[in-house]
Amino acid sequence: MFLKRSPKSKRDQLSFTDILVFVVPLLFFLIILFGTLTWTVYVSFTDWKTIAADYQFSGLKWYESLFNQRRFWIDVQNNLKWLILGVVPTVTIAIFLAYLLELSPFPGVESYTRTLILYPVAMSFIVTGTVWSWMYEPTKGVFNTILRGMGYEGLQFATNPATATYWLVIIFIWQFLGFAVIITQSSFRTAELQEMIEAATVDGASKIRILFSVIIPNIRSGLLILISLLLINSLKVFDIVYIVTFGGPGMSTDVLAFNMWISSFQQHLISQGAALGVIIFALAFIIIIPYTIYALRRWFE
Amino acid sequence: MKTKNLTLKIVVFIVLVLLTLAYLLPIYLMVSNSLKSIQEITTGNYLLPPSSPKFSNYTEVLFGSNRFRSEMLPRLLNSVIISFSVTALCAFFGGLGGFYLARTKTTFSRILFVFVGIALYLPYQAVIIPIVIIMAKTKLALSYWGLIFAYLILNVPLASVLMGTFFLSIPRELEEAAKVDGASRVQTFFRIITPISLPAYASVAIIIFIQVWNEFFLALSLASPRTQTVQVVMAEAKGTTLVLYNLQMAAALIAVAIPLIFFLFLGRYFIRGILAGALKG
Numbered sequence: 001m002f003l004k005r006s007p008k009s010k011r012d013q014l015s016f017t018d019i020l021v022f023v024v025p026l027l028f029f030l031i032i033l034f035g036t037l038t039w040t041v042y043v044s045f046t047d048w049k050t051i052a053a054d055y056q057f058s059g060l061k062w063y064e065s066l067f068n069q070r071r072f073w074i075d076v077q078n079n080l081k082w083l084i085l086g087v088v089p090t091v092t093i094a095i096f097l098a099y100l101l102e103l104s105p106f107p108g109v110e111s112y113t114r115t116l117i118l119y120p121v122a123m124s125f126i127v128t129g130t131v132w133s134w135m136y137e138p139t140k141g142v143f144n145t146i147l148r149g150m151g152y153e154g155l156q157f158a159t160n161p162a163t164a165t166y167w168l169v170i171i172f173i174w175q176f177l178g179f180a181v182i183i184t185q186s187s188f189r190t191a192e193l194q195e196m197i198e199a200a201t202v203d204g205a206s207k208i209r210i211l212f213s214v215i216i217p218n219i220r221s222g223l224l225i226l227i228s229l230l231l232i233n234s235l236k237v238f239d240i241v242y243i244v245t246f247g248g249p250g251m252s253t254d255v256l257a258f259n260m261w262i263s264s265f266q267q268h269l270i271s272q273g274a275a276l277g278v279i280i281f282a283l284a285f286i287i288i289i290p291y292t293i294y295a296l297r298r299w300f301e
Numbered sequence: 302m303k304t305k306n307l308t309l310k311i312v313v314f315i316v317l318v319l320l321t322l323a324y325l326l327p328i329y330l331m332v333s334n335s336l337k338s339i340q341e342i343t344t345g346n347y348l349l350p351p352s353s354p355k356f357s358n359y360t361e362v363l364f365g366s367n368r369f370r371s372e373m374l375p376r377l378l379n380s381v382i383i384s385f386s387v388t389a390l391c392a393f394f395g396g397l398g399g400f401y402l403a404r405t406k407t408t409f410s411r412i413l414f415v416f417v418g419i420a421l422y423l424p425y426q427a428v429i430i431p432i433v434i435i436m437a438k439t440k441l442a443l444s445y446w447g448l449i450f451a452y453l454i455l456n457v458p459l460a461s462v463l464m465g466t467f468f469l470s471i472p473r474e475l476e477e478a479a480k481v482d483g484a485s486r487v488q489t490f491f492r493i494i495t496p497i498s499l500p501a502y503a504s505v506a507i508i509i510f511i512q513v514w515n516e517f518f519l520a521l522s523l524a525s526p527r528t529q530t531v532q533v534v535m536a537e538a539k540g541t542t543l544v545l546y547n548l549q550m551a552a553a554l555i556a557v558a559i560p561l562i563f564f565l566f567l568g569r570y571f572i573r574g575i576l577a578g579a580l581k582g
Contacts, residue, residue: 027413119565121511125515131330296415
């Protein structure tokens, strides 16, 4: 439907100069980008396992090898945890927070809160991770100092293999909450939705009822975008793991992206790294399909 | 939707207090501990303010010392050079590409848009190996051009979509009028569209700048000692000088200073950029 050829109107016709100026630069960068992507796919089918290039074809050998490694399945499990826990709580909190801000009974609350929770978006995961690992530090860290001061026993945080990933996800949620609130808030602000809320209020519906039966069903496209963006960011997570735990303790916080880096740049199993890169890309591709279709429709409508 | 409901007031108040604690604590920790001596940190409580602020920590981090060898100043310059170059080039090329995507509705532009859409969220892991090979073969990795070029490839699609979202909201009549006056498309773009799109360029610039400044994976994999960025040296400082918490915190503050200042002063443009990225225009 949206790929249907549109009638050629005169204003769509580009001269040679137009093509050179407007199309060629973008096309150039895209060709390099997708060229490197194809190259990665190709490397993943070769037998390159030292620093020196080796393009001997080896089929699916490295994929099979990955599927037989325990580490790979730990990564998959951890990535799943990231995908679920990085997205569901963030979206839930963001909806409630955005709604509270809309209802805001105090003046100035909105701009204050926006700045307060959005500033981490301007910081790198490296910095955030450094500060948070300091808060998490079990012996003298901030959280344990507070907990012990209140008479509780300290927690292990990121040093306990069983729960380490969860503590890392909290950093991610902290960092992305402001971003999520901004997007959610903007999807509240359509004229149609405001009218519906108005009508429901006149009918005497409670605020909570309005949230669940009027607002949430009517911000689906906003939520689709927000969820896609959060999913893709939690799939790509690398920096937090690198800086806070370096995949440890043991392999307990390892994720695909981190394994990819270790394989390629520490162990020089280039083909295995490429195979992991391809797998991460495939997952990302699945995540962004609904988003891309939506974007395409909106863009060319 | 304004209300005088008391329960609502209490809920909002509690939420505000919790958020304020959660979001100011890390900043407070960075500032207060970056001003302590290492003795004060190891013997005292992390949460206490510094007894006598030690600003020399910052000069030590910037210029290095015997105990802190990863001096930040040259890396700060690297990050500045790389991020500003990428931002300027991305805004320029993104404007051109975005104008094409927003104004041309042909099968080719639709196909291009799909590829741009995939490129927007392409995990860097899927392209890093060839990029490292290319940069090593061409020796670009030894200069700033390696990272600048790599960031350009990865960010021009994003810049194009962001600029395109803004162009979509500009009425076509403006261009039609210029066309009647005999201006070519290129002239129209630079003389009419660009001047009225400066706020859009500001939004795109701040988004790209913050993204590139904070990027770690590519910077880590591609950086030669001469082109190391702030993020890479931060990660290094955490690994090797683990005990020097005070210097670590000072380094962290130095690393976030520039993007944070941009955020505080250009927050409006930043939010508009985020919304454009979420296709909200």
